[in-house]
Amino acid sequence: MVNKPDNMSLEQRLKAKAHELGFVSVGIAPAEDDALRAQRLHQWLDDGMHGDMGWMEDRADVRQGPQSMWPEARSVIALGMSYTPEVDPFALESDPDHARISVYAQGRDYHDTVKKALKALARWLCAEAPETQLKVFVDTAPVMEKPLGEAAGLGWQGKHTNLVSREHGSWLFLGAIYTTLELAADTDHADLCGSCRACQDACPTDAFPEPYRLDARRCISYLTIEHKGAIPEEFREAIGNRIYGCDDCLAVCPWNKFAQASARHRAFAPREDLVAPRLDELLALDDAAFRAKFSGSPIKRIGRGRFVRNCLIAAGNSGNRALLPQVEALVGDADAVVAEAAVWARGRLSGSP
Known part of the structure; x- marks a missing residue:
């Protein structure tokens, strides 16, 4: 259980509870749509770079920002769970007898694990702030988790377009909670890729x-x-x-x-x-x-x-x-x-x- 001392804000208690539930990163961003993010999304789709993922194009107007999906949203809680591997992902690169499976898919389906923890955090938040309404998302909804994670200070979208964290590198599963609460936002994260182009x-x-x-x-x-x-x-x-x-x-x-x-x-x-x-x-x-x-x-x-x-x-x-x-x-x-x-x-x- 998260303690509730008088000197801890709701945001601080929320983050402590998130860590208790297995999230290693948590931050808060405003829910307002961002015109630049929306423009980049539509340009990417217009250029056909989504291939045959028609579901991205079908719901682009909703995907472009939190309030485009849910106008009542006021804050976004962005969260990350680590799946850092113990073994070098290149270990089987030259092994003709064995196949390579992406690190994220070698364990249990992350959708189930992340969503279960998000729902637990949502229940806790509803108990702490009964007036709130909220929605939880893990990857399958039209939500741009990576730029929202950057806006919430979890890390930055690297040159490979995935979120990079100073503490957890490129190995984070992301989830989000949209809420009608006006929560104090964290500072968005600076881009630290510099001149590197390794990816x-x-x-x-x-x-x-x-x-x-x-x-x-x-x-x-x-x-x-x-x-x-x-x-x-x-x-x-x-x-x-x-x-x-x-x-x-x-x-x-x-x-x-x-x-x-x-x-x-x-x-x-x-x-x-x-x-x-x-x-x-x-x-x-x-x-x-x-x-x-x-x-x-x-x-x-x-x-x-x-x-x-x-x-x-x-x-x-x-x-x-x-x-x-x-x-x-x-x-x-x-x-x-x-x-x-x-x-x-x-x-x-x-x-x-």
């Missing part, structure tokens, strides 16, 4: 046309998670053995040297079978086995088809001819996207189209 140079597919601007259509995370069709051939070799997401631009950030794995929320400890999964075992998954294996994991939401498609790209890049029988078996898969990826992988491994 830009690390991107395998040149997904950053300029600093602070991501072309999702070239991003491996987008291609392996959000994109539903065949992966464009120009990016397949660069994907390497990544089968779900990509950590490269995050992992090379120099600010990660201050991040401590001990700060990671216990729910995000990696599952042993997802740290270095074998490609041959993943290629053998049918729909039922896929669902069973990834129960409680964010990977489950992309479905067996997209997942096996990704594994076939990794197989084609592996140079491991021992995988040919499994690849061959998928050439006739009922999912046309899987079958096409299998034909490509077979050609790469056998040396013939």
